[in-house]
Amino acid sequence: MKEAKAILHDxxxxxxxxxxxxxxxFGIFASKLAQDMGKTLDLTLYERKSxxxxxxxxxxxxxxxxSESLVQTLALEGINLPSTVVQWSIESYFFHTLEGSVEIKxxxxxxxxxxxxxxxxxxxxxxxxxxxxxxxxxxxxxxxxGVCVNRSFIDKVCREGEKTKLYSAGNILQECDLxxxxxxIKGATGKMYEDIITGYKVPPTVxxxxxxxxxxxxxxxxxxGHSIHIFLLRIPGIKFVSVIPKGDYITIxxxxxxxxxxxxxxxxxxxxxxxxxxxxxxxxxxxCHCFPKISVxxxxxxxxARTAFVGDASSTRLYKDGIGSAxxxxxxxxxxxxxxxxxxxxxxxxxFPTCKFLNRDNLFGRLLxxxxxxxxxxxPISRSYFNIVQGEQKNPEKNTPYSDILWxxxxxxxxxxDIFFRALxxxxxxxxxxxxxxxxxxxxxxxxxxx
Amino acid sequence: xxEDSLLGRLYKDGETIVxxGMLSRTMYVIQGGKVKxxxxxxxxxxxxxxxxxxxxxxxxxxxxxxxxxxTIKAVGEARVLAIEYEGLLKRIKVDPTLALRMxxxxxxxxxxxxVRLISAQRTMHHASDSLLQLKKAEDVRIKDLEPNIITLITxxxxxxxxxxxxxxHQDESLRED
Ligand SMILES: Cc1cc2nc3c(=O)[nH]c(=O)nc-3n(C[C@H](O)[C@H](O)[C@H](O)COP(=O)(O)OP(=O)(O)OC[C@H]3O[C@@H](n4cnc5c(N)ncnc54)[C@H](O)[C@@H]3O)c2cc1C
Numbered sequence: 001m002k003e004a005k006a007i008l009h010d011x012x013x014x015x016x017x018x019x020x021x022x023x024x025x026f027g028i029f030a031s032k033l034a035q036d037m038g039k040t041l042d043l044t045l046y047e048r049k050s051x052x053x054x055x056x057x058x059x060x061x062x063x064x065x066x067s068e069s070l071v072q073t074l075a076l077e078g079i080n081l082p083s084t085v086v087q088w089s090i091e092s093y094f095f096h097t098l099e100g101s102v103e104i105k106x107x108x109x110x111x112x113x114x115x116x117x118x119x120x121x122x123x124x125x126x127x128x129x130x131x132x133x134x135x136x137x138x139x140x141x142x143x144x145x146g147v148c149v150n151r152s153f154i155d156k157v158c159r160e161g162e163k164t165k166l167y168s169a170g171n172i173l174q175e176c177d178l179x180x181x182x183x184x185i186k187g188a189t190g191k192m193y194e195d196i197i198t199g200y201k202v203p204p205t206v207x208x209x210x211x212x213x214x215x216x217x218x219x220x221x222x223x224x225g226h227s228i229h230i231f232l233l234r235i236p237g238i239k240f241v242s243v244i245p246k247g248d249y250i251t252i253x254x255x256x257x258x259x260x261x262x263x264x265x266x267x268x269x270x271x272x273x274x275x276x277x278x279x280x281x282x283x284x285x286x287x288c289h290c291f292p293k294i295s296v297x298x299x300x301x302x303x304x305a306r307t308a309f310v311g312d313a314s315s316t317r318l319y320k321d322g323i324g325s326a327x328x329x330x331x332x333x334x335x336x337x338x339x340x341x342x343x344x345x346x347x348x349x350x351x352f353p354t355c356k357f358l359n360r361d362n363l364f365g366r367l368l369x370x371x372x373x374x375x376x377x378x379x380p381i382s383r384s385y386f387n388i389v390q391g392e393q394k395n396p397e398k399n400t401p402y403s404d405i406l407w408x409x410x411x412x413x414x415x416x417x418d419i420f421f422r423a424l425x426x427x428x429x430x431x432x433x434x435x436x437x438x439x440x441x442x443x444x445x446x447x448x449x450x451x
Numbered sequence: 452x453x454e455d456s457l458l459g460r461l462y463k464d465g466e467t468i469v470x471x472g473m474l475s476r477t478m479y480v481i482q483g484g485k486v487k488x489x490x491x492x493x494x495x496x497x498x499x500x501x502x503x504x505x506x507x508x509x510x511x512x513x514x515x516x517x518x519x520x521x522t523i524k525a526v527g528e529a530r531v532l533a534i535e536y537e538g539l540l541k542r543i544k545v546d547p548t549l550a551l552r553m554x555x556x557x558x559x560x561x562x563x564x565x566v567r568l569i570s571a572q573r574t575m576h577h578a579s580d581s582l583l584q585l586k587k588a589e590d591v592r593i594k595d596l597e598p599n600i601i602t603l604i605t606x607x608x609x610x611x612x613x614x615x616x617x618x619x620h621q622d623e624s625l626r627e628d
Pocket of ligand 1: 017018019020021022023046047048049060061062063064065066067152153154155182183184185186187189208209210253292293294295310311312313316320321322323324326
């Protein structure tokens, strides 16, 4: 006799482990679709943190940039970010290189379309009021959709036949029909799953360094404007540093090889950054900082029978738009579970392609970031690129292909594959190489004439 | 509320966001404030709809490339987030359900339009019934009836004109939105 297909029937119990963006998005979209289908799900989300506390303990530790595409997508989904959640609205990116600085705006839309947020309720020791945590805001949205939030730490999961049992501190909390792993990569929960789900392997990660420095709203508005500042300064061990304005604070996010607190201090002491700090600014003895892991690959087998992993615990875009990736994977998993079923083959057939799409796109991302690193370390090329972009930004109404490549790469507004093929366009390369020859010649001629 | 944390673009009272007749495929989501959908006819402005926070407009441009058929203006200060067409198409390709909310809003507008159409039809039936009744009144001489009929016809013409105008405008605003 043929076995009945495993589906999420009316009243099915779904347990989501993790209340970061991926967990909340899963809850929201599963509940929405279930409602459209005339079903009711019993959705419980487990989150160990309280996002109401200041500092790292109440925060999911990231740079907190909500990409242009995610801001737009959420607005279309009916999730408008309130001004208590948005700490700063962004309209441009500044690139600071040893060749100089250049501001890039989107060539497509002129607006403040990127949001910066605090994942928790603000930096450690901050007295700032009126900061609403982004993660708590999303949890609130999930609750509005009927998701029940339980603030417990799930420390044990047991599979018994078709059911999965969840435990916390020795107590059984529930049995569920579908388990959703949205626990990210920062804790050890993923390792627990490697033991119980055959084939699942958490994604590879690298360490990053982050800090929050208080400079005051007025200073930030005056000196940083509505821009994210990217520093490509060839500091050994550092790929690039992003400075992100957020109300009274700037977030400094360092990407490199095993970055430490000293790297942050060295960056704050660098001449290129000093220009942005008040005169006489002294790096405080203590400031909020953390060293979170960032995903640089994909999880292996992010699904099993009656189990799906979403967000960082599954696949995420390289260095960019992790929260946007959480939205993509969580929604795809929710729709698979409701529309197709919760067997392993359902997730493989309908959910896994989304993960594979992101993973494949990251291959192009890897190449792009490698090219960017190479360019920033070869002075003649980086100078030429810089000059071209600077020239483009003088007439932003015209075609600005080189600026667009940088914009899309650093904002995450386009998939990497799309950017890669634009960057690889023969004209793009010929023009850049031409500029490598022409700019020094032009400079030499000018200096000869001036002499 | 700090101005520094507001998303999108701020439009002042009366400022035009979308201009009738212009070609553009950008759509918009209202982040704060209100906007009105207006139709200009020989200098006079007819307000077709008032939209508020969270409402989407310009979404028909996703489905066709016709020029904008109504003007959208801010009512008081309005914050509006523009949605870029090409990026949206690429996202819809990855996740087609992203278009669902727009389709839901459009189907809601078609429902509203149907209700208005039915009410317009009722008014017309009512008017023609009155005319028939008048004609049936045998003891009234046609000559005596003339002024009454003329007034009725003029009123009917006026009513019909406004109804059809409303319908056409609503239809256009739907195409616009
Ligand atoms: C330095 C850095 C900068 C970044 N900057 C950006 C950026 O600017 N923009 C962007 O979009 N992305 C950024 N990212 C990526 C982004 O942080 C992640 O992609 C995103 O947080 C993934 O969401 P998630 O819900 O999958 O995981 P997480 O946000 O990590 O959430 C997981 C949640 O699960 C909970 N949890 C874990 N285990 C358990 C358990 N056993 N029981 C109960 N709860 C549990 C945790 O407490 C946590 O709240 C950055 C990452 C790093 C490291």
